[in-house]
Amino acid sequence: MNTDELRKILDEHKVYVESFGESGSKANLIGANLIDANLIGANLRDADLIGANLRDADLRGANLRDANLIDANLIGANLIGANLRDADLRGANLRDANLIGANLRDANLIGANLIGANLRDANLIGANLIDANLIGANLIGANLRGANLIGANLRGAELPDHTYVIMGEKYPITITNGEYLRAGCQNHTIDDWRKFTKREITEMDGKTALKFYPRLLDIADFYLGKGKRPEWLNALYSEEE
Structure with missing residues (x-):
């Protein structure tokens, strides 16, 4: 042309x-x-x-x-x-x-x-x-x-800085700019992930998401430093025991 x-x-x-x-x-x-x-x-x-x-x-x-x-x-x-x-x-x-x-x-x-x-x-x-x-x-x-x-x-x-792509987990995980975490199709701030209710996590992908949630927080802690966890998780741990 x-x-x-x-x-x-x-x-x-x-x-x-x-x-x-x-x-x-x-x-x-x-x-x-x-x-x-x-x-x-x-x-x-x-x-x-x-x-x-x-x-x-x-x-x-x-x-x-x-x-x-x-x-x-x-x-x-x-x-x-x-x-x-x-x-x-x-x-x-x-x-x-x-x-x-x-x-x-x-x-x-x-x-x-x-x-x-x-x-x-x-x-x-x-x-x-x-x-x-x-x-x-x-x-x-x-x-x-x-x-x-x-x-x-x-x-x-x-x-x-503070951007990670983690494979090999139940859901592919991406942490971007140390602020947002995507797990599968769910993308939220790190702070929001640490505050979700049991119901909100369950609505994402049923019992599969609920079971994986503690592992997701472990991953966030590993890459970004230890942070808060919702109180309802203690009850969940008790139920598992």
């Missing part, structure tokens, strides 16, 4: 976004060849970029909120400060991409390749990183609150 064609598409898409779809036309860049493209500050919100080749593209400060980037090639792309909130990046290849300070809040990154990606100070609140490959990724300073890291490969990754 030549520069003039791309500019026309971007101009029409900008009108489309700003008019809330009343005029202009939505960008259709499915499978487009955008290698090394200059897209600094481009407005590609809600654009269709399925399978697009954006290798080494410059997307600094670009607006890609709600964009469809399924299976897109973003190897080496510069996405510093880009807005990728709610973007669909399932299966996307972000190997060695620069995502410093990028907004990936609630983005879908299931199965994405983030090997060697720089996610320093990125916003990953609520992001879905199930089965994502994060080998060697830089996540220092990243906000992973509520992120789902089940099955993610974090070998060699640089994680934020």
